[in-house]
Amino acid sequence: MTDQDILARLWVREDGALDAITARYGNYLRSIAGNILGSSEDAEECLNDALFKAWNAIPPMRPENLRTYLGRIIRNLAINRLQASRAEKRGGEGVALLRELDDCIPGGVRPEAALEEKELASALNLFLSTLPEQKRSLFLRRYWFGDSMAQIAQRTGKSQAAAAMALSRLRRELKDFLKERGYER
Amino acid sequence: MNSMNLLCALNAVEEQYLVQAERRPSPRRRVRVLWIAAAACLALLAGCVAVGVAAGWRLTSVEEDGEEKLRLSVETDAYPLGEEAQRELEARLSGEESWELPILRPEELEELLGIHLLTLPEASFESWGFSAFRDGRGGICVGGAWWQQPDQADPWVANITMVLDTEGGAIDLLELEAKAERFAVRESRYIEALGTDVEMYFLSSDVSVDPLSSDHLPETMRHNYVTCVFLFDQTAYLVNFSLFFGEEITAEEAFQTAASLLETMR
Structure with a gap:
């Protein structure tokens, strides 16, 4: 399924659009969040939050590059979570970064x-x-x-x-x- | 401002940069680099033979422990470490004198140590180095020469010269190291006598425009000399690295690069 197909399904609020995103970009998005947070559980939660944000933003948004658009969303979410977790001395590669x-x-x-x-x-x-x-x-x-x-x-x-x-x-x-x-x- | 601000601000990086960063290094480019490295090794071998023959190198067959072996020797005694320089070097190595040497140019080093740092004459450099691989889009030259005294108790002198010229004229350290690693693998047998228990001392470095490269390379190209002394089996070995970078680097960085190269050779 292409990015255009996924965007079209999001625009018509079609069930399964988020599953399509997960199938296409799930590993990529998990790796960004996982690298920053160092926790697969946290990364999975970030992924769910990112999908939710994308669902709410599209429409009206129609990103030209869905991959980097989603990447920015999950990176922001992961950094926010990193900020919260720093006080607890947690965080994966993000702390090193x-x-x-x-x-x-x-x-x-x-x-x-x-x-x-x-x-x-x-x-x-x-x-x-x-x-x-x-x-x-x-x-x-x-x-x-x-x-x-x-x-x-x-x-x-x-x-x-x-x-x-x-x-x-x-x-x-x-x-x-x-x-x-x-x-x- | 703190590092978190930086991390957050990076989220607004331009789209095209992210797309570029997601690209895998092109296999074609890697294959091209491998071909260039292989060609450079062949040219290096030819160059070493040419320089070696000219310098009086001889390949002789000797018998050791019942086995016939080939030995590369130099029929000259033109490069012994002078007595005075030897004493000075020993004093420094023993800590009696400070290692905080002034920055020396190669010719000053030669005078100090009483040896010649072998450099490649421009003619041979041109013929088996740069021009051989320049293809209109930039190329690579990896050159060098070594020689060994017949008696291994005497110092070895090595000069390793690497020139890389990329399309933009800029040299990337990563590129340099990658090519140097391949270069070093091929030539490791020349250096293997350094063994594993080697102490390494930084002798000097210098940064200057290289006269050999001035006709071919961008004006910003700088020649970084790094000269190191190694102690192994109570013998001092001197290695002079001549590294070309697209920009000036500090003596410390040049030294670290030299150390990294030597580590690979070992």
């Missing part, structure tokens, strides 16, 4: 430099646009999809050490990039 991304935040106290998340997102997109595709994809596999180093190594055919080194360099580049634009911790 947060620790690593902490490297990208320039030090110093400049409360006036605090920017809205939307502006930060624009800055991140600008930063990503400066990277060659391979580096950009590496960064996103780690920090968007939450892939572990082992998964990244398998995917790229590189050693884990090489992937870690490249990511370390990218974090440093991002830190410098954000610092130049006045972002502070």
